[in-house]
Amino acid sequence: MAHDTLVFIAKTFGLIWMMGFFAVVVVLAYRPSRKAAHERIGRSILIDSGRPEHVP
């Protein structure tokens, strides 16, 4: 592949693809309708009972 071709692809498709992907991720992560779900997921790993079992 010629250098000019590679630079052309990098400056068009490459740029749009990377920035576009980034924009999609940010929109999906920060859209307001997912706020409650994300907060619930963040808490899902915490031990809900608060009291461990079997502690001698």
Place this chain on the structure above:
Amino acid sequence: MIASLSIPERQVGLMLTIGVAILGLVMLGAAKEGPMAVHGAMALLLGIVLAFALIGSLFEPDAPGGRAARYYDEPTRFGLMLTLIWGVVAMSVGVWVAALLYWPEATPLWPATSFGRLRPVHTTGVIFGFGGNALIATSLHVLQRTSRARLADSVSPWFVLIGYNLFCVWAVTGYLMGSTQSKEYAEAEWYADIWLVVVWVTYLVLYLRTLARRNEPHIYVANWYYLAFILVVAMLHVVNNIALPVSFAGARSFPVWSGVQDAMVQWWYGHNAVAFFLTAGFLGMLYYFLPVRAERPIWSYRLSIVSFWGIVFFYVWVGSHHLHYTALPYWVQTLGMTFSVMLLVPSWASAGNAIATLNGAWHKVRDDATLRFMFVAAVFYGLSTFEGSFLAIRPVNSLSHYTDWTVGHVHSGTLGWVAMIIFGAIYTLVPQLSGRATMAWPKAIEWHFWLSIAGTLIYVVSMWNAGITQGLMWRTYDANGGLAYSFLESVMAMAPYYLLRTIGGALFLAGTVLCALNVRATMIATPVGAGATDRPLLPQPAE
């Protein structure tokens, strides 16, 4: 460990161990002498010992009933023990080679103990033995807890752990015998590389099958990081290790890549080993154990998603910053440099997210050495990623490259970030898995913490000084335009720093030994019949 397997599972295990023994026999028979024959004999011995243990167990009681309703924690416990054994052995080798740089005349006359052969024993032992076992052991725990599902089967975790450690032992003993591919962090020869692919694919399949059985709708972000680690390491390992053996009956092989292509493939691998082995997997650890220990959800779950994609997308491009001012095309160097600088954004997003999680819980950080390990890990993660982005800038690299600054940078990442988060995870996990509220010696955690901090700081600061001194001495010119210092003078100037680094490493090693003894005491003190003390797999009736 065998007692946790059902009789049919022990039969499957027996077949696998016989398979390993036959593989060893074939390698031994084909190679007859040299590293490959020794490695064949090792596999043969391992297969025979495990086969005898399994045959004996066929007549012992079946696995305890009701195990499908419990998490499978035995592999995690076994993996954590291996982690600490590798940690102590590999860090001891590290301290020894550091001492050899200060007292080179202490090198024994036996070739296996030369610096060149022992150094990769240290790097492989620490990265793959200590780090890799910690990643596998904790990933199996985090996977089950966040999915609320037991591992998909009971045999493959043992295959993964034992097979992976066979690879590590093959690798380090190969170096002692002078067998190496001469690729940094990928020194192991072709048959060990193929074996690792088999083990790694089994690991990926186990991970995916367990995730598919999850009882949580969402896949928690820690699993994304662990999966990125498994998937990308497989890709890197396969591509970088494509090599043609001189003969199928010998250890020697040559890579298919040559010249600058080989260098680029190697550092694409090398830097992504840092990215996906030493970062992504450990971020998975951070995103699970830090919130659990602090008993607070991660500050921003959404930011963790954005930083995940940022890290995954940017890291794969940065390898060429290892090849500044080489035959590599200039634009490829610039590409690596640019992405390295951009990488700071997702890296600091992760470090900031971790530290912001602790905001409001500083009293816990003050009182709980385990949480303090994780806090320090997040701080060092932030520091060493900043330093990494900075060192990747071409003019900075012209000062730092080939000096001990690089060594200091690597150790601020591995001691300050990777090892600290491992210790935080171990001190959280081991009491839980042992059915206890605390470690056997809670005060020893405090000692370990301060030994680690002191060791890391002494090591890193002395290497910064050493590296900058070297870099400046190599570029100082006299009035006639000649070099002001000979290379030997720059070596002599290193003496105090090399002594300090040996002392720093020894302090860090002392902490690791303390940790290993503490874990051993805690595991021995496990109450009979105790299970994990965290939440059960199935919802329990109210008491």
